[in-house]
Amino acid sequence: MAIKKAKLKSRGIQVPVLSKVELWKQEKLKKLRKFQTQAREFLYFLVLWGKTIQKIGGNFGGGVKSYFLFLRFLVVLNFVSFLLIAGFVIIPSLVFRQVGTSFMNSTGNERCTIYEPNPPGLVVFYNFFLDLLSGTGFMEYSFMFYGYYNNTMVGNNSFSYKIPLAYLFTAVFYFAFCLICIIARMGSAARVAVATGGSTVVNYSMIVFNGWNFGCLGETATKLKQKNLLYRLQVDLEEESLKKRAASLTLLKKFGLHSLRLLMALLVLGLNIAAFYGISYATTYSQEQQNKRVNKESDGVQDLFFEYLPSIVISVANFLVPLLCDQIAKVEHYSPSITVIVALLRAVVLRFVGLGVLLFTLWDQITCTGNMDDAKCKECSYNYASYACWETRVGQEMYKLTLFDLLINIAVLVLVEFPRRMVVDNWSSKVSQLVGRQEFVVSSNVLGLVYSQTVVWTGALFSPLLPLINTVKFVILFYCKKITLFSNCRPPQKTFRSTTSAFFFLVVLLLGWMLASVVMIYSIAVIHPSRGCGPFRSSDNMWSIIPTSFYNLSAATQEFLFFIGSQAFTIPLFSLSGLVMCYVIALFSIYGKSVGLLRLQLKRESRDKQFLVKQIEELSR
Numbered sequence: 001m002a003i004k005k006a007k008l009k010s011r012g013i014q015v016p017v018l019s020k021v022e023l024w025k026q027e028k029l030k031k032l033r034k035f036q037t038q039a040r041e042f043l044y045f046l047v048l049w050g051k052t053i054q055k056i057g058g059n060f061g062g063g064v065k066s067y068f069l070f071l072r073f074l075v076v077l078n079f080v081s082f083l084l085i086a087g088f089v090i091i092p093s094l095v096f097r098q099v100g101t102s103f104m105n106s107t108g109n110e111r112c113t114i115y116e117p118n119p120p121g122l123v124v125f126y127n128f129f130l131d132l133l134s135g136t137g138f139m140e141y142s143f144m145f146y147g148y149y150n151n152t153m154v155g156n157n158s159f160s161y162k163i164p165l166a167y168l169f170t171a172v173f174y175f176a177f178c179l180i181c182i183i184a185r186m187g188s189a190a191r192v193a194v195a196t197g198g199s200t201v202v203n204y205s206m207i208v209f210n211g212w213n214f215g216c217l218g219e220t221a222t223k224l225k226q227k228n229l230l231y232r233l234q235v236d237l238e239e240e241s242l243k244k245r246a247a248s249l250t251l252l253k254k255f256g257l258h259s260l261r262l263l264m265a266l267l268v269l270g271l272n273i274a275a276f277y278g279i280s281y282a283t284t285y286s287q288e289q290q291n292k293r294v295n296k297e298s299d300g301v302q303d304l305f306f307e308y309l310p311s312i313v314i315s316v317a318n319f320l321v322p323l324l325c326d327q328i329a330k331v332e333h334y335s336p337s338i339t340v341i342v343a344l345l346r347a348v349v350l351r352f353v354g355l356g357v358l359l360f361t362l363w364d365q366i367t368c369t370g371n372m373d374d375a376k377c378k379e380c381s382y383n384y385a386s387y388a389c390w391e392t393r394v395g396q397e398m399y400k401l402t403l404f405d406l407l408i409n410i411a412v413l414v415l416v417e418f419p420r421r422m423v424v425d426n427w428s429s430k431v432s433q434l435v436g437r438q439e440f441v442v443s444s445n446v447l448g449l450v451y452s453q454t455v456v457w458t459g460a461l462f463s464p465l466l467p468l469i470n471t472v473k474f475v476i477l478f479y480c481k482k483i484t485l486f487s488n489c490r491p492p493q494k495t496f497r498s499t500t501s502a503f504f505f506l507v508v509l510l511l512g513w514m515l516a517s518v519v520m521i522y523s524i525a526v527i528h529p530s531r532g533c534g535p536f537r538s539s540d541n542m543w544s545i546i547p548t549s550f551y552n553l554s555a556a557t558q559e560f561l562f563f564i565g566s567q568a569f570t571i572p573l574f575s576l577s578g579l580v581m582c583y584v585i586a587l588f589s590i591y592g593k594s595v596g597l598l599r600l601q602l603k604r605e606s607r608d609k610q611f612l613v614k615q616i617e618e619l620s621r
Helices: 002-010 020-046 050-098 125-134 163-196 200-210 218-247 251-292 301-307 309-329 336-366 390-426 430-435 442-459 466-488 498-525 542-550 555-565 567-620
Strands: 153-155 160-162
Touching (some): 050 163, 050 442, 050 466, 050 498, 125 390, 163 542, 251 301, 251 309, 309 336, 309 442, 336 498, 442 466, 442 498, 498 542, 555 567
Antiparallel strands (some): 153 160
C-alpha cells in the first residue's frame, strides 16, 4: 500500500488521507461484502436443482433452461400451497373427526341428503388398482375429495372453528397467494426483459463485454458458460438476419405473406373447433356410461376406459393439433421468438378452451342446462340422480386429467423417445439420419406445465390434495425431462430469446389462473352445493356461509367490518391507490424513456466509432 501511494505521489496525483475510523469502516465493509459473496455461494448449493439447471443452460441454451426454471417455480408453488391447505383444512378436519365433535344436519328434501360412497371392506387388488386410477371406491370418500369433509363446527366461549368457513377462505387465500407469486415473478422477468431487450448492437455488447462470469471455476463450468454465450449470440444473429430479410420484401410479397398467414390462421381455427366438438361429445358419452353403471357391478377395464375417455380425447387433441400447427408454422416465416409465442398462443387456446368445454359439459348436465324446473333438477336444485355429490365428480375428473397427463409423459419417454434415439444411433439408414434425434420443443412443454397447473387450480376446490399430487407429479416430470434431454435430445437448431419467453410463460400461467378463478367463482356463487356431502350441504350456495358467519361475530367486529366496507373508508382508499398507481405509471414511463435514450446513445456511439475506424483505415492507406 505504501509503494502504491508513493507511485501516485510521484505522478502528481493527490492521495486521499483517511482517518483510522474510515479505514476501519472500509475494512469492515470489505469483510461484509466477502461474507455476502460466500453466503450467496453457499445458498446456491442449497437451491433446488441449481447445478442441474446450470448444466442444462450450458448445453441446450437459455430457452430450455427457462422451462426447467419455470418447472422449479411450480414445484415450490404447489408445495407451499399444499402446506396452506393442510394447515387450515385437512389437519383440522382430521383432528375434529378424532375428538368426536357434532355435525350440523343438512336441510332440504330428505332424499337429496342420501350419499353412500363407502366401498365394501375388502376388495381384490385389481379393483383397488382401478379405484386408484379413477378416484372411485376407497378414494371417493377420503381426504382426497370434497365429499369427505363435513360441515363441522367446534367452539366454546374462547375458541371457534368452522370447517365450511375455513374451507372457503383457504380456497380464496390459495388463489390469492398464487396470484401474488405469479405477479412478483412477472415483475422480475419484466425487468430482465426490459434491460436486455431492444437494439441488437446493445445485446452484442452486453454479451461480449458483460456476459462472462469470472466466478466460473473448473473446465466444466467454463465450457458450459462458453456454450451458453454461443447460443445467445446465435439467437441475436438469427433474429437480425430475419429482420433484414423482412425489411427487403416488396409490397406484393408482404401482401402475399400476410394473406398466407391469415389462411393458415383459419385452418388452425377449424382444427380447434373440431377438437372442441370431440371433447364435448366424449364428456357427454362418458358421463352417460358412468351414470348407467351406478349400483351395478364394475366391468373393470371397460369402465375405466369410459371414465378416462374425456382425458384420452383431450390428450389426443393436445398432441395432434399442435403437431399440425407446427407444420403450418413452417410456411408462415415468423422469427424464432415469434414462432414460439404464436405456437404457445395456439396451444393455449386449444388447451384452455378444451378444459372449459369439459367443465361446461359437466355443469350443463349437473344444472340441467340451467333449467331448475326440469324434472331431474326440480327436487334437489341440481341433477341429484346422476350426481349425488357433484363436487366430488368434478374433482375426480380433474384428478384423472392430472394422473393421465403424468402417465402419458412417462409412456412417451419409454415407448417413443428412447426407441427413437436407439434407432437413430444404431441404424445408419437415410431415413433414420433424416429424422435424427429429437429437439426439446420449449413451447409445447411449457404449455403442458401451464395446462397441468390450470387443471390443479380448477380442481383444488373439489379435491384439496391436488396441489400435493401435482408437486409429486412435477418432481417426477423434472427427472423424466432431464433424462430425455441429456439422453435423447440434440441442442435446438432454432433458438429463441429466453428473457422475453420467460415473461410470456408467466403471462400464459396468469391466463390459466384467470380461467380457474372463473370456475371457482361460478362454483361458489351460482351452483347449489350437494345436499348429501361436503362442508356446504346445509347452504343454498357456498358463499352464503359468509353472511351467516358475519352476523355471528361480536358487535365491535361487525362495526369494524362495516366501516371497512363503507364509503368513508373505500373512497379515500381508492383515491390513494389511484394516486400511487399514477405515480408508478409515470415513474415507469420515465424509466422507459431513459432506457430508450440510453440505447439510442449507445447506437450512435457505436456508429461514431465505426465511422472513425473507417476514417483511420482510409488515412493509413
